[in-house]
Amino acid sequence: METSYFKEQLQAKEDMLxxxxxxxxxxxxxxxxxxxxxxxxxxxxxDSINFAALIQNSLLPDIDILKIFFKDxxxxxxxxxxxxxxxxxxxxxxxxxxxxxxDSTGHGVPAAMLSxxxxxxxxxxxxxxxxxxxxxxxxxxxxxxxxxFNNSSSSIAHKEGVIFSxxxxxxxxxxxxAKGKALLLHKTGEFEELANTKKSLGDDxxxxxxxxxxxxxxxDKLIMYSDGLTDQFGGEKNKKFSRDRLKKILxxxxxxxxxxxxxxxxxxxxxxxxxxxQTDDVSFMIIEF
Amino acid sequence: xxxxxxxxYDFTLESKGPFSSLYFNEKLKMAICFADEEYIPxxxxxxxxxxxxxxxxxxxxxxxxxxxxxxRTFHQPSMEWYFAVWKPAIKNKxxxxxxxxxxxxxxFEKAVEAGKYEIFQKFSKxxxxxxxxxxxxxxxxxxENII
Numbered sequence: 001m002e003t004s005y006f007k008e009q010l011q012a013k014e015d016m017l018x019x020x021x022x023x024x025x026x027x028x029x030x031x032x033x034x035x036x037x038x039x040x041x042x043x044x045x046x047d048s049i050n051f052a053a054l055i056q057n058s059l060l061p062d063i064d065i066l067k068i069f070f071k072d073x074x075x076x077x078x079x080x081x082x083x084x085x086x087x088x089x090x091x092x093x094x095x096x097x098x099x100x101x102x103d104s105t106g107h108g109v110p111a112a113m114l115s116x117x118x119x120x121x122x123x124x125x126x127x128x129x130x131x132x133x134x135x136x137x138x139x140x141x142x143x144x145x146x147x148x149f150n151n152s153s154s155s156i157a158h159k160e161g162v163i164f165s166x167x168x169x170x171x172x173x174x175x176x177x178a179k180g181k182a183l184l185l186h187k188t189g190e191f192e193e194l195a196n197t198k199k200s201l202g203d204d205x206x207x208x209x210x211x212x213x214x215x216x217x218x219x220d221k222l223i224m225y226s227d228g229l230t231d232q233f234g235g236e237k238n239k240k241f242s243r244d245r246l247k248k249i250l251x252x253x254x255x256x257x258x259x260x261x262x263x264x265x266x267x268x269x270x271x272x273x274x275x276x277x278q279t280d281d282v283s284f285m286i287i288e289f
Numbered sequence: 290x291x292x293x294x295x296x297x298y299d300f301t302l303e304s305k306g307p308f309s310s311l312y313f314n315e316k317l318k319m320a321i322c323f324a325d326e327e328y329i330p331x332x333x334x335x336x337x338x339x340x341x342x343x344x345x346x347x348x349x350x351x352x353x354x355x356x357x358x359x360x361r362t363f364h365q366p367s368m369e370w371y372f373a374v375w376k377p378a379i380k381n382k383x384x385x386x387x388x389x390x391x392x393x394x395x396x397f398e399k400a401v402e403a404g405k406y407e408i409f410q411k412f413s414k415x416x417x418x419x420x421x422x423x424x425x426x427x428x429x430x431x432x433e434n435i436i
Contacts, residue, residue, distance in 0.1 A: 009328040012362045016400050019365060023403030 049109070053082040056112055059119060061090035061099075066287060069097050069166055071218070072258035075285035076266050078228075084281035085111025086226045087119055089163065093132040099287075100134075100163030101180070101224035102201075105156070107281045114157050118145070118201075122163075134163045134176035135211035138201060142178070142209065145202030159201040162194070162224055164214075173214045181227060181243075185250050187219030221258065222287040223250060228280030229265075234272040241272050258286040293321075296432040303344060309337045313344055317435060319352040320344050321428060327361040334367045338375050345382050354388040354431045361392070363400040365407065372408055372416050380419045387422045388431035 056079075066073035075088045085104030090097065104114040118141065125131050125140055141159075149157030162180025166173050177196040184192040195212045216222070225246065232241045249268055253261065265284060291302040293312055300312035300321055308329040313320040322337055329337070344350050391398055408416065425431045 005328070005330065008330055009362050012328060012364045015365060016363045016404075019407060020396070020400045020403040023406055024399070 049082050052109070052112065053079070056083050056087075056116060059087075059116060061088060063090070065090050065092050065097060066099060068092075069168060070287050070289055072288040073286065074259040074262040075101075076262050076283065078266070078269075078278070078282040079112070080107045080228075080278050080281050083112040084108060085115045086228065086281040086283035087115045088224075088283065088285050089119060089122055091123060091126055093126070093165070094130075095132070096166040096168045098126060098132050098134070098137070098163065098165045099285075100161055100175075101182075101226065101283060101285050102159050102161035102163075103226040103228070103281070103283070105158045107228075110156075111281065114149075114159070117148075118159055121145075132165050133211070134165050134174060135209055137163060138176045138178060138209040139207075142201045142203075142207055143205050146205040150202050157202050160227075161201070164222075173216060175212055175214060176209045177212070178209060180224065181230070182222065182224045183243075183247065183250070184214065184216065185221040185223065187217065187254075189251055189254060191247055191251070216289045218289055220289045221250070221261070222289070223284065224286075225284035226280070226282060228278075228282035229269060229284055232269065232273055232276075232279055232282065234274055234276050238276070241269065245272075258288040261286050295428045296436065298432060298436075304337075304340045306333055306337060308333045311337060311340050311344070313348060313350060315348050317352065317432070318348065318350050319354065319432070319435065320350045321354040321356060323356045324358070324360045326359060328364070329360070329367070331364060331367045331370065334364070335370060335375075338371065342375070342379055342382075345379060345384050349383050351383055352386045352388065352431070352435050353384060354390065354425075354428055356390045356428060358390055358392045361394075361397070363397065363404055365404050368404050369408055369411075373412060376416070376420060384420055386435070387420045388425050388434070389422060390425055390427065390431075 060077070063073055063075060077086050077088065079086060084107045088099070088101050090099045102115065102118060104111045104118060121141055121144055122137060125137055131137055131140070145157050145159065160179040162175060162177040162182045164173055164175040175194070177194060178201045179198060180194070180196060182194045184194060186192060194214070195210070197207070197209045199207045230241050230243050230246060233239065234241065246265070249265060250261065253264065256264065262284065269282065292299045294300070298314050298317055300314045303311045303313050308324070308326045310323045310325055311320060320341055322341065341353060391401060425434070
């Protein structure tokens, strides 16, 4: 091969290097511009979500209402992105208190909208129609959700959860459950599974939710939670947090009050999740009788 | 007669220069250019593609593979000539697919991308119209695409 060939090749290599450098610099500038746009758009989105979270959180009930009727009560809500579909409901009645935990379809902004509309509807039913029977509340909420959001062409709004009504005059606790997740931990250390209507709210306008009685004695604890808690992946083998783990946490600390227990579950959940992404909205509420 | 075989199809040597060689299979209507050195000077590059033009007309070649795996220098004026002169000249002569095989070198791929970007800036993306350009990993993959 002649020297002129290598000289020409060297010149071509230098040109290639200069051209590629020019291209990379231009690409970098474009990426920096796009990055600036994304940072601004991201800030707008998160400012909006943070403000929406303030609004949603301001609608959360006062836990002290439950402490009037029961020994202790506490709840924790950890939405996946600040706002979400999990909520707790507490409202005093003429004769006691109605309380529960509800988990709306999905997570994020749409779930938050469904969650707020459900809460406002429940409050409206209780205030204007003076309904405090869980079965009636769930039947009406179910009908309204189905009628408003779910029809033959779309099905967008569903809720799961459990709602209780406590009558202080009768010292009686009744409840209805729409695939609700709840456990009763007796003072003796035994768990009692709560009865359940295996239908979601909003699925079928004709669903009749059942009404159940619950007998509790002093020292028993009622735990309500959303599936975001037990379905969270984590731990050494990246498994679900699970209902069994929740039971173990609850049963190995018999003397712990509701407030402390909520903190312990939150800590255990955070350790379990570790660096994994939170997969769903998470909520839990504990009542100590 | 020198032949090469890919996917049980024989390709006959049509021409051999100091920097490249050209093979074809009449039945498949396919020609393959091999870059045999790290760099092809522009005059030899043009000569190779003019041989391809002759093949296209003579044997109604529809598919062309350019195996650049031995190349280590990307030459912008050659690429411009390919897009701005050779491609328009060969347009409507029957060539449908142009398969290209690049060396597995990130920097070379980036150099090709940079070169194409400058060509598009200079001539607009319309210059790509006509022949379908597809990047493949091997000659076998290109043959597989058309059989």
